[in-house]
Amino acid sequence: xxxxxxxxxxxxxxxxxxxxxxxxxxxxxxxxxxxxxxxxxxxxxxxxxxxxxxxxxxxxxxxxxxxxxxxxxxxxxxxxxxxxxxxxxxxxxxxxxxxxxxxxxxxxxxxxxxxxxxxxxxxxxxxxxxxxxxxxxxxxxxxxxxxxxxxxxxxxxxx
Amino acid sequence: xxxxxxxxxxxxxxxxxxxxxxxxxxxxxxxxxxxxxxxxxxxxxxxxxxxxxxxxxxxxxxxxxxxxxxxxxxxxxxxxxxxxxxxxxxxxxxxxxxxxxx
Numbered sequence: 001x002x003x004x005x006x007x008x009x010x011x012x013x014x015x016x017x018x019x020x021x022x023x024x025x026x027x028x029x030x031x032x033x034x035x036x037x038x039x040x041x042x043x044x045x046x047x048x049x050x051x052x053x054x055x056x057x058x059x060x061x062x063x064x065x066x067x068x069x070x071x072x073x074x075x076x077x078x079x080x081x082x083x084x085x086x087x088x089x090x091x092x093x094x095x096x097x098x099x100x101x102x103x104x105x106x107x108x109x110x111x112x113x114x115x116x117x118x119x120x121x122x123x124x125x126x127x128x129x130x131x132x133x134x135x136x137x138x139x140x141x142x143x144x145x146x147x148x149x150x151x152x153x154x155x156x157x158x159x
Numbered sequence: 160x161x162x163x164x165x166x167x168x169x170x171x172x173x174x175x176x177x178x179x180x181x182x183x184x185x186x187x188x189x190x191x192x193x194x195x196x197x198x199x200x201x202x203x204x205x206x207x208x209x210x211x212x213x214x215x216x217x218x219x220x221x222x223x224x225x226x227x228x229x230x231x232x233x234x235x236x237x238x239x240x241x242x243x244x245x246x247x248x249x250x251x252x253x254x255x256x257x258x259x260x261x
Contacts, residue, residue, distance in 0.1 A: 022183065044166075068191070075188055075251050089179040089180060100174065101168055148238065148242070
């Protein structure tokens with residue numbers, strides 16, 4: 001019961017901090033808010049007794065947010081207004097959240113059936129097509145690195 | 160043990176917030192941060208599912224590593240956009256990006 005309470009408190013805290021990513025006028029502060037969300041999500045993962053995954057999440061945060069902070073500082077400009085429309089944000093969030101949470105929690109067959117359904121989907125998708133997943137990830141990395149190399153050439157030609 | 164359905168529901172909420180952020184943001188970096196929030200939601204849901212004790216024969220790790228790999232690739236894409244837009248002296252406001260219009 002205490003664990004469940006802690007879980008919901010952390011989830012609410014994480015969600016509250018995540019809204020700062022969009023409500024902040026400074027991109028730099030938004031990136032710091034995202035770092036805090038990563039930390040809270042790592043604590044949430046820790047509550048499920050997956051220590052290794054929680055540490056991995058923190059390591060991803062160090063690498064990812066570090067880069068984001070550099071880009072955020074470099075692209076920082078004085079802004080009088082927010083970078084996101086809060087009304088649109090909460091309208092889209094309400095619709096998507098209602099659809100997703102209803103499909104998960106509002107299932108008449110019960111939560112256990114949902115987990116079993118996910119289990120069968122994952123078993124089917126990842127055990128049959130796991131090589132394709134590796135291929136997709138390899139292609140994505142290649143495309144990302146290749147685009148940076150190409151872009152460097154384009155910028156050199158332009159300048 | 161915490162019920163996995165709670166993790167999946169909270170992950171779904173984070174995911175929905177990320178989608179809302181992508182739809183509502185104008186700044187390129189903030190859009191990328193919103194996508195990261197979507198990834199956080201996916202990871203929470205995936206870990207909650209994994210901790211439910213159902214055997215996945217290791218396929219879970221492929222899924223989780225896929226999410227993390229895509230999240231890392233996204234940062235490279237952001238750097239690419241940053242270099243591109245700095246080179247062209249353009250703003251980071253996506254509503255003003257019209258150079259691909261025919």
